[in-house]
Amino acid sequence: MKNSDSSRRRFLKTLALGSAAVSLSTLARCCATSAKPNILIIFADDLGFGDLGVFGHPTIATPNLDRMAAEGQKWTSFYAAASVCTPSRAGLMTGRLPVRSGMCSDKKRVLFPDSAGGLPQSEITIAEAVRQVGYKTACIGKWHLGHLPPYLPTNNGFDYYFGIPYSNDMDQIRRLSREEHTHPKVENYNVPLMRNEEIIERPADQNTITKRYTEETIKFIRENKDHPWFIYLAHSMVHIPLFASEKFRGKSPRGIFGDTVAEIDDGVGRILETLKSLHLDKNTMIVFTSDNGPWLPFREHGGSAGLLRDGKGTTWEGGMREPTIFYWPGKIKPMVVAGIGSTLDLFTTIAALTGAKVPIDRIMDSMDLGPTLFEGKPSPRDVMFYYRGQQLFAVRKGAYKAHFVTMTAYQKDNNRREHDPPLLFNLNHDPSEKYEISARHPEVIEEIRQIVKEHELNLIRGEDQLAKRINGD
Ligand code: MG
Numbered sequence: 001m002k003n004s005d006s007s008r009r010r011f012l013k014t015l016a017l018g019s020a021a022v023s024l025s026t027l028a029r030c031c032a033t034s035a036k037p038n039i040l041i042i043f044a045d046d047l048g049f050g051d052l053g054v055f056g057h058p059t060i061a062t063p064n065l066d067r068m069a070a071e072g073q074k075w076t077s078f079y080a081a082a083s084v085c086t087p088s089r090a091g092l093m094t095g096r097l098p099v100r101s102g103m104c105s106d107k108k109r110v111l112f113p114d115s116a117g118g119l120p121q122s123e124i125t126i127a128e129a130v131r132q133v134g135y136k137t138a139c140i141g142k143w144h145l146g147h148l149p150p151y152l153p154t155n156n157g158f159d160y161y162f163g164i165p166y167s168n169d170m171d172q173i174r175r176l177s178r179e180e181h182t183h184p185k186v187e188n189y190n191v192p193l194m195r196n197e198e199i200i201e202r203p204a205d206q207n208t209i210t211k212r213y214t215e216e217t218i219k220f221i222r223e224n225k226d227h228p229w230f231i232y233l234a235h236s237m238v239h240i241p242l243f244a245s246e247k248f249r250g251k252s253p254r255g256i257f258g259d260t261v262a263e264i265d266d267g268v269g270r271i272l273e274t275l276k277s278l279h280l281d282k283n284t285m286i287v288f289t290s291d292n293g294p295w296l297p298f299r300e301h302g303g304s305a306g307l308l309r310d311g312k313g314t315t316w317e318g319g320m321r322e323p324t325i326f327y328w329p330g331k332i333k334p335m336v337v338a339g340i341g342s343t344l345d346l347f348t349t350i351a352a353l354t355g356a357k358v359p360i361d362r363i364m365d366s367m368d369l370g371p372t373l374f375e376g377k378p379s380p381r382d383v384m385f386y387y388r389g390q391q392l393f394a395v396r397k398g399a400y401k402a403h404f405v406t407m408t409a410y411q412k413d414n415n416r417r418e419h420d421p422p423l424l425f426n427l428n429h430d431p432s433e434k435y436e437i438s439a440r441h442p443e444v445i446e447e448i449r450q451i452v453k454e455h456e457l458n459l460i461r462g463e464d465q466l467a468k469r470i471n472g473d
Pocket of ligand 1: 045046084085239291292
């Protein structure tokens with residue numbers, strides 16, 4: 001029964017997938033290359049815009065990522081799909097704003113161990129799309145798109161899964177204090193570590209988890225070196241509680257936060273070496289970014305958004321603008337890109353490179369960044385929507401960003417503020433969102449209002465997946 005259900009689902013998804021993504025220049029690139037490129041997405045958790053050496057951190061050393069940025073593209077206006085884990089990941093996986101899939105909510109910000117929902121089966125993931133064109137697929141790391149069997153990576157297009165199904169601070173043995181979160185013990189978090197659909201360790205030994213994610217990635221690359229592969233490596237770090245293995249603990253001048261970033265960077269270096277030794281380096285595109293901004297209430301245990309305002313949980317720039325690097329030696333045109341990009345765009349960009357199809361039966365929010373990556377052309381994305389839960393709080397159009405609603409990340413008192421006219425900032429002049437200029441630019445506000453109107457005209461909100469609870473409401 002389960003098998004026939006899943007083959008019917010697969011058949012329906014095949015029908016939903018339309019033509020291959022269409023940039024002529026990308027098509028030319030695809031056909032000129034004999035082997036399909038491998039794709040590796042490295043997704044950090046809660047890493048801020050200012051937390052890498054190459055993005056300006058004075059005491060965090062990230063030599064491998066810095067080199068990738070120098071030899072590839074460093075994107076300085078690249079956005080996660082949301083400012084917290086679950087909706088952000090849903091956006092990356094589907095190329096659709098999370099409000100369309102129902103993977104965001106005004107009741108719960110993310111999925112929890114007692115959540116009954118997850119990424120709906122009707123959604124098509126990038127893993128499903130590339131698997132249809134012959135890719136071997138692995139999800140290694142934190143999933144957070146539903147921990148019940150129908151929602152796990154192995155039911156969402158991944159041949160292999162190794163990781164934790166939700167955040168590393170969940171399943172607390174009791175309600176832990178801030179002090180306990182910042183001086184953490186592995187045994188206080190009863191988070192399961194899974195291989196495919198089986199729990200293999202509980203609590204997951206978080207001291208060695210970053211290292212093991214790297215090792216699993218390298219193993220998957222070696223085992224599949226003769227096939228095209230797609231790996232989504234979603235590190236659990238640097239989400240608190242922070243853990244690093246012995247080799248890194250106590251080494252960074254930035255403290256434990258710096259240790260965890262250094263261990264991720266070291267893993268990147270080991271993966272690069274592996275690709276080189278297998279002669280796959282010239283045929284592999286690597287994207288590095290993060291799911292949302294720094295978790296500021298944890299003070300020095302959270303990261304830094306650098307010059308951007310605020311952090312995780314907000315629709316200020318620090319909540320969603322991420323340090324992003326694209327790397328593919330000999331293919332990507334080395335440069336710094338200030339144009340707008342988003343994790344939402346990875347679906348169509350990867351589909352164009354792999355020959356995978358982009359769904360034609362639904363609205364996609366995903367653009368092919370190929371012309372920027374490979375030819376240095378301006379980014380095709382000019383608009384970014386900033387949702388909090390199911391509500392549109394802000395919109396960026398070109399240099400300008402209008403905030404219709406603002407709210408601090410986690411305070412319990414009612415600090416929601418509506419703005420009419422919206423607060424307006426010029427992000428090119430003022431990336432820190434300090435100088436409000438709405439009075440000087442009514443025409444920009446009018447243009448952005450029109451964009452919102454058109455966006456909402458054909459917006460169908462997905463059924464709220466985050467509010468569903470096991471045995472409950
Ligand atoms: Mg996160």
